[in-house]
Amino acid sequence: MLLGVTAFFCVGIAKLQTEIGYRAFLGANHPTVTAFDDFLDRYGEGLTLAAVWSCDDTDLCESVFDETALEMAYTASTQIAATPGLAGVDSPATSRLAVVDALGIEARRLVEFGEPVAARATLAQLALEDPLWRGRIVSHDGRAGVIAARLASSSSRTALAAYEAFREALAPFSRDGFEFAFVGGPLEFIVAGPELERDVRRLVPIMIAIVGVVICLVFHSVGQTLATLAAVGVAAIWTVGLAGWLGWPQTSLSQVLAPLVLVMGVCDSIHLLTIYDHQRSSAPPGAGHADVLAKAAGEVFLPALVTSVTTAAGLLSFCASDIESLAHVGMAGAFGVMAALFLTFTLLPVLLLAVPALPPGAVRAAQRWRTPLTALHDISVRRRPAITLASIAVVTLSVLGLSRVSFEASFEDLYGEDSDVVRWAAMASEHLAGAETLEIDLVVPDGGSMISDENFAVLSRTQQALSGLAGINGIVSIASVVEHLSLHFGTGNTGHGSASSEDEREALLRGFRAFDRRALNLWVTPDRARSRLSLAVGKLPQAALDRLSEEVESVLDDTVPPSWDIEITGSITVVQRMLEDIRKTQLSSFALAGALVYAILLLFVRSPYLAMLGMLPTAGAAIVVLGIMGLSGIPLDVGTSMVAAIVLGVGVDDAVHLLCRHKRLRAAGLDTHRAMRDAEVDVGRAVVASSAALAAGFASLTTSAWGSVSAFGVVAAIAIACALFATLLLLPALVEAREG
Numbered sequence: 001m002l003l004g005v006t007a008f009f010c011v012g013i014a015k016l017q018t019e020i021g022y023r024a025f026l027g028a029n030h031p032t033v034t035a036f037d038d039f040l041d042r043y044g045e046g047l048t049l050a051a052v053w054s055c056d057d058t059d060l061c062e063s064v065f066d067e068t069a070l071e072m073a074y075t076a077s078t079q080i081a082a083t084p085g086l087a088g089v090d091s092p093a094t095s096r097l098a099v100v101d102a103l104g105i106e107a108r109r110l111v112e113f114g115e116p117v118a119a120r121a122t123l124a125q126l127a128l129e130d131p132l133w134r135g136r137i138v139s140h141d142g143r144a145g146v147i148a149a150r151l152a153s154s155s156s157r158t159a160l161a162a163y164e165a166f167r168e169a170l171a172p173f174s175r176d177g178f179e180f181a182f183v184g185g186p187l188e189f190i191v192a193g194p195e196l197e198r199d200v201r202r203l204v205p206i207m208i209a210i211v212g213v214v215i216c217l218v219f220h221s222v223g224q225t226l227a228t229l230a231a232v233g234v235a236a237i238w239t240v241g242l243a244g245w246l247g248w249p250q251t252s253l254s255q256v257l258a259p260l261v262l263v264m265g266v267c268d269s270i271h272l273l274t275i276y277d278h279q280r281s282s283a284p285p286g287a288g289h290a291d292v293l294a295k296a297a298g299e300v301f302l303p304a305l306v307t308s309v310t311t312a313a314g315l316l317s318f319c320a321s322d323i324e325s326l327a328h329v330g331m332a333g334a335f336g337v338m339a340a341l342f343l344t345f346t347l348l349p350v351l352l353l354a355v356p357a358l359p360p361g362a363v364r365a366a367q368r369w370r371t372p373l374t375a376l377h378d379i380s381v382r383r384r385p386a387i388t389l390a391s392i393a394v395v396t397l398s399v400l401g402l403s404r405v406s407f408e409a410s411f412e413d414l415y416g417e418d419s420d421v422v423r424w425a426a427m428a429s430e431h432l433a434g435a436e437t438l439e440i441d442l443v444v445p446d447g448g449s450m451i452s453d454e455n456f457a458v459l460s461r462t463q464q465a466l467s468g469l470a471g472i473n474g475i476v477s478i479a480s481v482v483e484h485l486s487l488h489f490g491t492g493n494t495g496h497g498s499a500s501s502e503d504e505r506e507a508l509l510r511g512f513r514a515f516d517r518r519a520l521n522l523w524v525t526p527d528r529a530r531s532r533l534s535l536a537v538g539k540l541p542q543a544a545l546d547r548l549s550e551e552v553e554s555v556l557d558d559t560v561p562p563s564w565d566i567e568i569t570g571s572i573t574v575v576q577r578m579l580e581d582i583r584k585t586q587l588s589s590f591a592l593a594g595a596l597v598y599a600i601l602l603l604f605v606r607s608p609y610l611a612m613l614g615m616l617p618t619a620g621a622a623i624v625v626l627g628i629m630g631l632s633g634i635p636l637d638v639g640t641s642m643v644a645a646i647v648l649g650v651g652v653d654d655a656v657h658l659l660c661r662h663k664r665l666r667a668a669g670l671d672t673h674r675a676m677r678d679a680e681v682d683v684g685r686a687v688v689a690s691s692a693a694l695a696a697g698f699a700s701l702t703t704s705a706w707g708s709v710s711a712f713g714v715v716a717a718i719a720i721a722c723a724l725f726a727t728l729l730l731l732p733a734l735v736e737a738r739e740g
Contacts, residue, residue, distance in 0.1 A: 002347050006234055009241025016240065019156045019249030021047075022574045027324025032569075032577045039441055039569045043522050043532060046087045047571075049162045049184040050148035051076075051170060052428045054139075057179045064092050064138055064145035065124040067116045072178060074111040076169040077147055083165040085158035087150040088518070092138055097127055098485065098515050107515050131480035132519065135432055135473070135536060144431030148184075156249075163190045181424035191421050199704050200255045206703060207259055208233075210696045211266055218689040219273055223355035228269040231348040232340055236261045239336030243328065251325045256709070260333055260646075263697035264311055265340025267653050267690040268304040269348055274686035275300050276352065281367075293349050301345060303660035306604045307653035308341040313596035314649020317589035318642075322581045373684035376728055377677045384733040391730050395620050398627025405630040406543070418705055429538045432473075438552065439570035440533040445563040449528040450478065451505045462559040463533060469555070471548045474536040478523040482508055537572050545576050582641055589645035594619065597652055605659055613734050614659055617726030618651030618719075625719045640708075643715045650694060651723035654687045655731055662735065676732045684728065691724040 026033050040046055053069075055061040061069040074093035081089040093111040110120050110127070117123065127133045128142055138145050147170075149162050163182070170180050182191070208229060216225040236258045243254065276296040280289070315337065318330030380387065442462075444455050460479045467475050485508045513520045524531045540548065549568075556566055594615070601611035622644045629636065661683045665675035698720065701713025 002234070002343070002350075006237060009238045009245075012241030012244035013237070014244065015247075016244035016250050019251055021156060021159060022571075022578070024156060024249050024251050025253065025323065025325050026574075026578055026581075027322075030322060030324065032574050035567065036569045036571075036574055039439060039532075039567070042441070042525070042530070044087070044518060045522060046150040046152055047159070047184065048148050048150055049159065049166065049182070049187055050146050051166055051180045051182050052144060052146050052424075052432060053178050053180050054144040054427070054431055056143055058177045060177050063124070063142045065110065065120055065127075065142060069145065070111050070116045070120070071114075072173050073145060073147055074114060076166075076173065079169040080147065080149055080162070080165045083149075083161055085152050085155075085161055087152045089147065089149050090137055091147040092127070092133075092145045095133070095137055096516055096519075097123055097130065097133070098512065099123070099126065129484065131476050131484050136476070139431040146432065159190055163187065179427075181427040182420075183424055183428045187421065187424075191419075195419060195421075196255050196706060196709075199706060199709070200259060203701065203704060204259055204262065207262055207697050207700045210700050211263065211693045214689065214693045214696050215266070215270065215273075218270075218685065218692075219277065221355065224273055224352065227348055227351035227355060228266060228273065230351060231269060231343045232262055232265040234347060235265045235336055235340035235343050238339045239332050242335055243332050248328045248332070249325075253325045254329055254332070257329060257332055257336065259697075259701070261336035261340060263694055264333075264337055264650055265344075266693050266697075267650075268300075268308060268341050268344040270690040270693060271304060271657060271683070271686040272296060272300045272344055272348065273352075274683070274689070278682075289353055293352060297345055297349065303657045304341060304344065306600060306660070307656045308337050310597045310600050310652050310656070311337045311649040313600060314593040314645050314647075317593035317596065317645045317649075318585065320588045320592050321585040323578065323585065326582075326585060369685040370681050373681045374677065376684070377680045377732055380729045380732045381673070381736060384737060387729055387733055388737075391620065391726070395623055395627075397631075398624045401627030401630035401632075402623060403630065404633075405626055406635045425539050432536075436537050436539070436572040436575070437570045438535040438537050438549075438568065438572045440535070440552070440556070441530060441567040441569065442533065442560065443530050443565035443567075445565075447527075447529060449502070450524055450531040451482070451509065451528055452502050456482075456502070456505065458560060458564075459531060459533075462556065465555045465559050466533065466535060466552065469548065469551050471537060471540055471544060472535050473538060475533060476523070476536075477533045478509075478531050481512065481520075481523060485512060535570075540572075542576070542579050545572070549573075549576060583636075586636065586641035586644065589642075590622075590648065593645040593648045597648055601652070601656070604656070605663070610659060610735070613731060614655040615648075615652060616734070617655050617731055618648055618723045620726055620730075621651060621719045621722035622647050624722055625715055629715075640711045640715045643712060643719060647716055647719040647723070651720055654691060654724060654727040657683045657687060658727060658731060659735075672736050676736055680728065680732060687727065688724065691720055695720040695724075 022036070023033050028034075053064075055063055055066070055069065063069065064073070070093045073091040077089045077091040077094045080086070081094075093116075094109065096107040096109055099106045099108045108117075108119075108123055110117060110123050124142060127138055128140070134140055136146070137148070147166075149166070151158050151162055166182065170178070174180060212225050212229055215228055216222060219225065239257055239261050243250070243257070248254070276293055279292050279296050312334035315330045315333040318333075319327045321327050321330075442450070442459065444450055448455055450456065450459060456479065459477060463475050463477050463479055466472060482505050486504070509520060509524070522532075535552070537545075537548070552568070560566060598611055598615055601614045602608060605611050605614065626636075626644065628634075629640075658679055661679035662675050665678055666672070670678065695717040698713045698716035701716075702710045704710045704713070
């Protein structure tokens with residue numbers, strides 16, 4: 001039966017589709033995504049994927065306007081433009097340049113019919129003055145250029161096809177000596193997603209090996225270790241397969257599902273192994289292994305069920321997030337934990353029956369645990385006041401630190417310094433205005449025109465005020481276009497140095513429309529009622545990005561009349577609001593996980609006080625770790641912000657097993673002190689082993705090249721270790737103090 005079910009989920013894995021981009025990560029119906037999509041449709045812009053090169057990095061050219069550079073850009077752009085799903089390709093060799101003469105605006109290109117034109121020096125000078133070229137297609141000094149593809153849709157297929165077209169078209173020139181840096185919103189998901197996938201594939205064997213070593217050291221049985229890993233491995237397969245059957249896309253976030261299930265799902269198996277070994281070593285001669293295993297399973301099942309449900313509750317708390325992919329991870333992870341529970345009591349027993357009798361060393365190792373666990377309990381009782389006061393002091397100090405915890409997500413920390421995405425962004429930022437943009441959509445009221453004298457003055461004044469903000473590397477709007485065109489009309493026969501009236505501006509725009517209708521529609525709608533300000537922004541840390549957004553909103557409040565409608569969007573805004581959602585999820589998921597775990601414990605122990613005590617070790621551990629981060633000035637990032645809810649669900653497992661065993665021994669007639677001491681001795685080995693496996697498994701994530709994944713592993717491992725310490729020292733003291 002289990003083989004059949006596993007085959008079913010394997011088919012689901014085959015159905016799994018990888019999706020990239022903001023739409024896949026946040027969800028197609030996320031307000032930020034729909035607002036950005038509407039903006040792109042309104043102005044016909046489309047997401048941009050670009051390759052940047054610099055003549056500083058090669059001896060093949062001194063300027064992007066040299067013949068060698070232009071021929072390269074023309075050949076590559078022409079090949080890339082043939083890719084389906086692209087709205088167009090811009091480059092120094094293929095983009096049209098507005099040249100103004102007595103007859104009006106003429107479209108010129110630096111390469112015609114595959115050959116650089118003779119007047120390219122004059123055209124190059126015009127390109128460096130054109131706001132639609134400077135900082136967007138060529139650098140201000142002309143030594144760096146861009147080949148930019150405009151994607152007709154934000155689908156993963158289109159983005160991947162465009163990236164592959166870039167790689168194929170530019171490969172020969174890379175071999176010749178050109179160096180290219182790929183930038184653009186879709187690129188982060190195209191490149192970083194596979195980087196994380198490769199990282200996870202490398203991490204999974206490491207995690208399996210580390211967890212396996214911990215289990216083998218505790219139980220001294222290779223057979224039992226392999227059986228446990230096999231059962232949990234099947235649970236991971238089921239989890240990934242479920243996502244495929246449900247049609248959930250594989251995103252960069254869902255890559256962590258398999259490692260999470262592998263680490264968290266092993267705890268129930270460790271507790272079953274502990275009781276099984278104990279009962280096998282003390283069973284009368286002739287007792288069948290199946291009967292002993294059934295008895296052990298019966299004793300472990302109820303606390304294992306409770307701990308699995310609490311862990312699942314911690315993961316399900318992510319469903320409160322507005323980020324669709326994070327909610328999917330929470331639901332699939334919860335399923336994986338429950339699948340691991342199911343397989344612990346179905347597949348694992350089948351495999352354990354095939355394991356030979358325990359070696360003498362395993363029996364002696366199990367018996368050696370009694371002495372240190374008994375001593376630990378005695379310390380807990382004798383030093384109860386000191387341990388309690390010390391715990392209160394540490395938690396109080398941590399609460400103070402908790403108020404200082406900040407959220408900071410830098411580009412470099414998220415992907416790692418060695419990531420291609422980070423290296424490329426750094427190279428591009430040296431030469432261009434910025435790989436990302438913050439877009440402002442302005443709407444004049446009552447059917448007015450953006451180019452009327454009054455409204456155009458507002459637009460120009462707003463652009464001037466925004467240009468002075470730190471972090472803004474360049475601004476383009478229809479005001480920039482008009483200013484550029486009017487300047488060059490002044491050199492012709494019109495006699496105008498600037499377009500000082502609405503009629504003159506409209507005449508310029510009509511001429512520009514004849515030159516390039518699409519280019520005009522990028523900046524102002526045909527009815528002239530809407531216009532955009534495009535702010536080029538570099539890769540800023542979260543705190544700097546938040547400050548910039550506040551400053552932009554402040555400028556808009558000061559310069560734009562209240563009757564105007566304003567919408568702020570853009571690729572940089574999508575990232576900012578995505579990080580804000582993650583930050584909000586940390587708070588909501590921790591509160592929701594806490595409420596769910598407490599409710600589950602209350603149903604289990606039937607005592608509000610004991611349920612609270614059961615949560616104290618883990619909740620205290622999470623508070624301590626976050627408090628230390630706050631006091632040390634270490635900010636939360638994308639990875640560590642998720643730790644609290646996960647650890648709250650996982651870390652409570654130790655307390656549940658200890659309280660369950662204590663409850664049974666009390667029901668058998670033992671007094672409180674004896675029941676707690678025996679409970680700690682009986683389950684202590686499994687508690688230490690499961691916590692060690694969890695901490696070691698999470699700690700293995702520190703080998704990840706992704707800073708966010710590595711930070712998650714460090715914080716989770718420390719929190720699990722703190723929870724174990726509190727469970728074995730503080731919890732027994734509190735329980736005995738209450739019942740004594």
